[in-house]
Amino acid sequence: MFAEIGYGIIVVAFIVALYSVGAAIYGERTKSPAVVESARRAMLLLWPLISLAAGTLIYLLITNHFEVSFVYEVTSREMPTYLKITAWWGGQAGSLVFWSWLMSAFASLVTLRKWERDREFLPWVIVVTALTTAFFLSLVVFYENPFARFWQTTGGQIVTSMFAPSASAVAYFPSDGNGLNPLLRHPGMIIHPPMLYLGFVSFVIPYAFAIAALITGRTDDRWIRITRRWTLIAWLFLSFGLVLGGRWAYDVLGWGGFWGWDPVEIAALMPWLTGTAFLHSVMIQEKRGLLKQWNMILIILTYSLVIFGTFLTRTGVLSSVHAFAQSSIGPVFFVFIGFTFITSLALLIYRWPDLRGETEMKSLLSREALFLLNNLLFMSVLVICFWGVVFPIVSQLFTGQTVTVGPPFYDRATAPLFAALMFLMGIAPLSTWKRSTVGTIGRVLWKSAAAALVITIILFFTYTQNIIALVGFYLIALVLLVTLYEFWRAAWARSKAAKENVAVALWNLFGRDRRRYGGYIIHISMMLMAVGILGINAFQIQTQGTLALNNSLTLGNYSIKYESIAQFTAADNRQVTRAVVNVYDKNGSYLGQLYPRIDYYPDAQQNMTIPGERPTLQDDLYVLLVDWQPASANGATFKIFVNPLINWLWIGSLVFFVGIIIAAWPDRDPEYASVRWRARRAEQTSAAD
Amino acid sequence: MNETAKAAPRRSVPLWVQIIIWALLVGLLAVVAFGLNRSQQGQVQPGANIPNFSMPLFSGYELNGKTQFDLADYRGKVVMINFWASWCKPCEQEAADLEGAWQYYNGTGKVVFIGADYVDTEPEARAYLQKFGITFANGPDLGTKVSQLFRIKGVPETYFIDQNGMLKYAQIGPFSSVDEIKAVLDPLLKQQQ
């Protein structure tokens, strides 16, 4: 009953989306605003419709309707209700509904905005967003239907289909479901996918406007101004999705790290790289009218990478022998990415001459030149990532050989590029639009550079002699100092000019250009994260040993003593093997207890190794219970990591959040704000005279 | 790649740049299509001709005294190749049945059984073979070459190649009885006699 309703609504939503596309194109061609308005309303109808279908699906999930095959696959009776809800995006079919739901939400939000000044964009923005939504809905309707049910034919066979395969078939009700993959039962996994999806999905908005600009030929920077905040929000979600994914890996996967250069991770990183490049280069277009062509390329590339990454990870192209995740959506998804790439590229080439900028540059050290360099570096990292992900497929094609392109490759190739990016982050805030020289930058840079050197020398004597790490620390210190100096210099100058208190001046600066100073805070947060990344990469130490009760294992400044172990069944029916270890520092003073454990999920027949962690600002003690056999008396095997400085990564991500909130905080209508400011400025000048 | 065109901002994109860009895009799509096709096509399907391949054999599990198995040497016989591994639980279900079937056909001289040990360690593999009393030829699938040839998706999988080197039947997952194996092999043996 509910399954039919849910499926019916999805089908209706699919038809509505197609209607919206058709009506928008027809209305645009015939210049009839009424038809476009009808397309817009159809677009607005999508979100409520998909919400309704999603509500039905959630109802089926929480009420144990195991005759629905998706419910059977991702839930079980034992699971608590909140997990049954999040199981919505725990499997392919459900997550496609989830994706469509988010997509329609963003599309509705953007169609609700005031369109007076941008009437010509409206139909095309509707076409792009509705078409994309329709595509994802079509996957649900035709290929991965979360409402499909089990049927038993007269021959006793169980088949999965939406409707009874034959008149004699009867619905089949399994008594319990498979249960959600234990890896996905962690709180980090509950919010990580929605964040990533939000990031992915929201990039469709700037892309849609870019395509609209290309089709209509209105290629000034209007589309960029409209989508500026959307881009920031997309980037916020994507960044947060990546960080949460890292945190999840760190807490759940039990390999002592947060990033393994897995193709799936890289697929999410690639749009982030181009998106970040875009955020920077867009400023050049806004301030200097340059690089219209390049920005168009970047946003198209970003969205293409979003779609491409989704395609790679969802269709099993990147999977290995043991991934049984066969999916039938591959071919149709391939057609969709082919269509997206080819139309975007064709439009871009067609409009290329119209995108000319008034390109003029006065210095290779001007801010626009440095931003271009920044773009080059981001693109270089992208090239490395892209090639690393695609090469195994190429190798398979030409030599029939399966190869792994793993962390050593990426670490070696990207580290110098990230270092160069950090250096740029250090000098770019000191440069000016149009006219920096070595002299102007050097005059302000040398103090920070010298102070950073002093810090590095202190670190050399007190912390590490590792040259690569010291270079990293130098760059981090440089960027932090320069950025703080920029805050100080601007606040101080303003306080002198406007006769304000320095703190008030700082506050007002934030108000004046949130994006710039929010951006600087993001730079600071990136450096804090860099401290953590550098720490774990340069200084991680680990050991493993089998301990008898009351024996100890020492690593770095810590030693752990195996106190006891217990096995019990938790409320959600997982079987927990939990060890108690005491932690001592190297002088033998007691620091606390950790509880590394192994969770066994009987419904999924899978083990999870959950570490015990002792986080400090200095390092993170990370203890894993690797092995324990109840029968054997020779103790338990522990693996311990000391991950120096790693917690700065998570601290940095919180600062990042603050920075991006400042940068993306909605202004009042920009034109209005600048008029108001001009008025105030005039007042001030006259008062000063 | 796209930057190429940036050098000439005042004209439309030169034709040669357009050609390069389109070629790159088509190339990328072709590679992706290939990868997709590979991930979708699954195992080798019955009806396919299996090219010759060779595989070393464990000592003690040779075939007719040879330490290497070459498919080409066994034209005219039915070849059954079974992929297994010592860490594979479902393989254990069918191990005794496979050996039973081998005992049944061994005397006829018309059938060859080959066990291909898929990514495994030799000591464990030997322990497994001993535990289930396997006597037919077995060897390691070095470098996963043979399993890639059959594009196996997991273990156990069993393939039956007829007297002409054509794949006739593929069993995905374990057999549950000797009779099941016989039901596959008997028609193949009748085929040419």
Place this chain on the structure above:
Amino acid sequence: MNRILRFALYALAFGIVLAGFWAATAHAQSPTPTDDEVNRIAHQLYCPVCENTPLDVCPTEACRQWRDLIRQQLSEGWTEAQIKQYFVQQYGVRVLAEPPASGLNWLVYVLPPLIILAGAFLLFRAMRGWIKPPAASALSPLSSSPNGRGMSEGEDAPKDEYVARLEEELKKRK
């Protein structure tokens, strides 16, 4: 003389035995290599059957067997390179974290730097083309910005160059 010769002979024999003993101890590893020694090598190898999991952290039974194999090989005195070689031969090159630089695999290492260098070259060439000699625009440095978005607010000459620049930059943001 005879005594000295005999002493030398003894010394030589003792030396040879000592050297042999030393060589023997150097050759034979400690009887059971520690977990850390095993993990150090396992970390550089990938589990042949799981997706993108290094062998040292892979929790499956098969991976435990492979770690035991490494332990056994270490105790037999195999070097790291030999063990890796063995794994490649047994399970294919996919067990290596990076493809060996031979044949088509060269492309992994060669192509990205080439593309990056090409990009850098193009960017540099483009920028050089954009740079106008400063003399051409030095006459009106402030009003030459595109789209007329320069300083046209009609304010007094700025007192402090930095404040002026800052104000200008902040203001141009619409």
